[in-house]
Amino acid sequence: MNVDDVEAAVEEMGALLRLDGAELTVLEANPKTARIEVALDMTGVECEDCVMPPEMLEQMISDAVARRVRGEFELVLRDPRRGGVPS
């Protein structure tokens, strides 16, 4: 897993979310564990319903990563709408 590729994939989705005031950040992309952790920040969002639902967002990020990264990975999305907001 190339960390730059993960960053690029997440940025691909992040650019779309930024139009609604949300931010996506890569918290972890560890080739040794194949674990990718991404946080959604919605503090700048005025219309929560305008941001795609967590499950769909997670799937779209996962698809974007899969297009660039070879092999299996585990994606964890920290989304404030379903708890687990990173400290």
Place this chain on the structure above:
Amino acid sequence: MTQVLTSEQVEVAADGAALYELSLEGRWGDGVPILAATDERILAMLAATPYAADHVIGALPPQYGVATVELAAVNAVMAGCEPAAFPFLLAAIEAILTPEWNAFGLTTTTSSVFPMLIVNGPSRDDLQIDYRAGCMGGAGGRGSMTIGRALALCLRNIGGQRAGETSRCVFGQPARLGMCFGEWEERSPWPSLARRRGFRAEQDVVTAHGGKGTFPMADINNDDPRDLLHLIAKSLAFPLSNMFLGGTGENGEVVLAINPIWADRFAAAFPAVESLQEYLWEHAWQPIDVWPAGNQEILRSKSRVDDDGRVSLVRRPDQIVPIVCGGLGSLHAIALPSFGESQMQSAAVDRGTG
């Protein structure tokens, strides 16, 4: 070190197909094409170890052929090992020659059992020892495919193991072509197998388990860790397991390969691996009335039945050995059932670098 090679030499046309035919005719192949063990390739293997070519590792059963480092190197070349992997083969041989592994019993039995090699340590990626998706078959890493195969060739060509002749195996198993995989240590919530067996994290370690096969388990209906582990424990204790056959249940280990997703789930309930083993052990039993009268009599004579009429798979929790490996698809676990009269052995890889 200047090495002098003494093995018998054969002349063959420089053609892979001709060598393959010769290996089949001479019965020193395993039915799959082999690489030519040229002097140059053997010497490259020897250069990866601190040992002289004539250094004796031990006598390999069933016919107790003397395994020198040179003969091991010949078989490693034929199997396709790269030189950096050769010390892993030597460690594997050392492990199975430990008396408690019971190499004679395991190489001659009617059982399908064969050495299954579990690798820990920092060289797994460099040597392509598979520990992620398809690690027990299908991933195709060179280390996984060749180290186990080299050991199988050593047993065949040095030890004289031949199915239906010196080995009375009834079915054999796919792992008899060689089985070697790693533990996904970075995804394990518990200390690695090697660490639990007293080795340091920076050491490469080969553990040989006398495994009867790969026993698959799956569940898509329950995410509760205790429920899942209960079902796994009951599956491990299948009535015709070798552990119920005739022994006391005090020998042998059942390896339980857990995928990383389930490992995280189990670790939330059992942060210490010992507590996980204890829970599995507490549930890995069958009621005595599962067996017909004749079997019950034998189990009772071996003191295998407790006051509540339960027959435990093994005597101690540490005989159930969890490891973490496999893909991220979740849903599955694999058991490597024990032969019984064999104790898992580990050896550190020695490259002579201290």
